[in-house]
Amino acid sequence: MDSKIIKADFKLEKMESAKRIKDNNELKIGSEIFDKQTLQTLYKLSKQSYLDILNGAISTGKEANVLIGLKDNSTFVAVKIYRISTSDFRKMRYYIQGDPRFNVKSHSKRQLINAWVNKEFRNLNRAHENEVSVPKPITATNNILLLEFIGDTDGNPAQPVRNQKPEDPDNFADKVLFELKKFIHDAKLIHGDLSSFNILNHEEYPVIIDVSQSVVLDHPIACELLDRDILNLHKEFNKMKVKISVDEIKERINYYEIFK
Ligand SMILES: Nc1ncnc2c1ncn2[C@@H]1O[C@H](COP(=O)(O)OP(=O)(O)OP(=O)(O)O)[C@@H](O)[C@H]1O
Ligand SMILES: [Mg+2]
The missing domain is CATH 3.30.200.20 (Phosphorylase Kinase; domain 1)
Known part of the structure; x- marks a missing residue:
């Protein structure tokens, strides 16, 4: 054997x-x-x-x-x-x-x-x-x-943002929005379960995980899932004391260009 x-x-x-x-x-x-x-x-x-x-x-x-x-x-x-x-x-x-x-x-x-x-x-x-x-x-x-494996070289896994708050929340939120915009516009996917459990804080940089439920843009529920993701993200940002409105989030990810 x-x-x-x-x-x-x-x-x-x-x-x-x-x-x-x-x-x-x-x-x-x-x-x-x-x-x-x-x-x-x-x-x-x-x-x-x-x-x-x-x-x-x-x-x-x-x-x-x-x-x-x-x-x-x-x-x-x-x-x-x-x-x-x-x-x-x-x-x-x-x-x-x-x-x-x-x-x-x-x-x-x-x-x-x-x-x-x-x-x-x-x-x-x-x-x-x-x-x-x-x-x-x-x-x-x-x-x-x-x-x-997302973590350090000793095998300690990076923690979800829920458990490890970013040191600089504004800066971290910027990076999340930058990554989310690429996820939607370049990979052409909607996450569908975006939360502080599904974003890892890897050395103060976000890593998006848990994408089994993510759907392509022409999926019948893509728009509904995107709206839910945005509201969830807004709540998470609020908890992190990041001052940003839902409209600002939409602007940052070019919301109105997504389903054109
Ligand atoms: N690539 C990875 N590197 C390090 N840790 C990871 C990685 N992927 C997942 N994890 C850890 O495992 C946890 C669960 O992973 P994930 O969110 O993908 O599954 P899940 O939530 O259990 O899935 P489901 O909700 O579908 O059962 C994450 O919160 C994270 O702590
Ligand atoms: Mg998960």
Whole structure:
């Protein structure tokens, strides 16, 4: 057997037993995400040399777990694993159906999740190619997305703005609007879930994440999602004591040029 697979296998086993001892609640999450297919996908990624070791969790979200992976014992990668059991399939189907890039006819939940992960990968790629500050996507296989790890060289992840307030909020807000404008006008996407949880503060520069629900500009709900994003951003800026109105935000992102 490939030594890399053994290593990943060992690490995964070790992680699960460590969790079992530590906390029952975590064990539940552990067994939930590491179902048979997820394990097989992890082995596949390991065999393809994308990943050698799983090195602890960053976050347990509604639908996905984000873990720290290690490649070649030196490079950190973010491993986002979607859980089949807790995903909102109705929402996924609705968002995917209106997207001309996808043609998902299947009723299988797994296939819908795979399409969803692929959508996040393609959205990230599109943003990254247009020089938007997002994690660079590495690969998407089944329910697992590998992406550039945003954090320091010791493996400490950058925190969402919600947890790490910017030192200079006005300046940070400027950068957020600069990135958002590129996201919309260059990558031609609407985020759809813009919040202080989905903007990382990486050394005082914003990194936009969590783009699985992001839609292309001609999606039927693009305009509605954009308006919601703007209102949410306005609230977040207010909390940061940044004085800016909704109209000013719209002006800064060239709002009236978007759907022309
Ligand atoms: N590339 C990354 N580098 C470092 N940390 C990350 C990265 N991507 C995500 N994270 C961390 O994981 C958390 C959750 O990620 P993300 O927002 O993509 O998923 P989620 O909110 O759990 O997704 P969903 O709401 O669809 O379940 C982020 O708030 C952030 O702390
Ligand atoms: Mg999120």
